[in-house]
Amino acid sequence: xxxxxxxxxxxxxxxxxxxxxxxxxxxxxxxxxxxxxxxxxxxxxxxxxxxxxxxxxxxxxxxxxxxxxxxxxxxxxxxxxxxxxxxxxxxxxxxxxxxxxxxxxxxxxxxxxxxxxxxxxxxxxxxxxxxxxxxxxxxxxxxxxxxxxxxxxxxxxxxxxxxxxxxxxxxxxxxx
Numbered sequence: 001x002x003x004x005x006x007x008x009x010x011x012x013x014x015x016x017x018x019x020x021x022x023x024x025x026x027x028x029x030x031x032x033x034x035x036x037x038x039x040x041x042x043x044x045x046x047x048x049x050x051x052x053x054x055x056x057x058x059x060x061x062x063x064x065x066x067x068x069x070x071x072x073x074x075x076x077x078x079x080x081x082x083x084x085x086x087x088x089x090x091x092x093x094x095x096x097x098x099x100x101x102x103x104x105x106x107x108x109x110x111x112x113x114x115x116x117x118x119x120x121x122x123x124x125x126x127x128x129x130x131x132x133x134x135x136x137x138x139x140x141x142x143x144x145x146x147x148x149x150x151x152x153x154x155x156x157x158x159x160x161x162x163x164x165x166x167x168x169x170x171x172x173x174x175x176x
Contacts, residue, residue: 011062012045019044022067022138026074030110034077044069061147064137071136075114082111109170116169120162126150127162134159 012019023037023044035043044066056062121128126148133144134155141159145152 011056011059012048012066015059015063015066016041018063018138019066019070022063022136023070025138026070026136030074030078034081035074040070040073041066043073047073057147060139060143064133064139064144064147067137068132071110071114071132074110078109078111112170113166116166119169120165123165124158124162127158127165130155130158131162131166 019041020037023040026040027035027037047069048066056065117128117131120131129148130144133139133147134141137144139147141152141155144159145155148155
């Protein structure tokens with residue numbers, strides 16, 4: 001199959017190491033450790049390759065979209081785990097030393113974060129997009145500005161406001 005202009009393959013090969021770092025951050029922050037970083041990157045790639053994806057402007061844009069796909073995969077997994085028919089409300093204890101070494105303060109409830117980000121998107125879609133690209137995509141201020149088409153100063157300002165708003169929302173739900 002020939003590669004077309006908007007297939008993720010060329011960017012995937014270019015950005016694989018960066019996507020692994022992003023996925024590794026996600027997995028470290030996740031409370032349940034339901035997936036390994038490599039598996040998360042590959043699932044996101046399959047989702048991007050199989051679905052209708054936007055034209056990627058550059059590698060940074062691709063990394064941002066792939067990071068959002070990884071976030072959505074983690075949220076879906078977390079929601080499945082919490083489903084009552086699967087015993088999602090039961091307390092789980094792990095004996096894995098690697099998981100136990102992660103500080104609880106570094107862990108994030110991905111469902112609570114996703115819910116808060118959805119509420120933020122209803123109030124200010126641009127701020128929510130900036131959070132997705134900066135926090136989940138790992139893009140710099142300049143890369144985020146280029147991807148969205150706004151000034152770096154606006155990204156910095158919206159990033160600061162969005163982080164404060166999300167922190168307040170998550171603290172209200174008992175999140176660290």
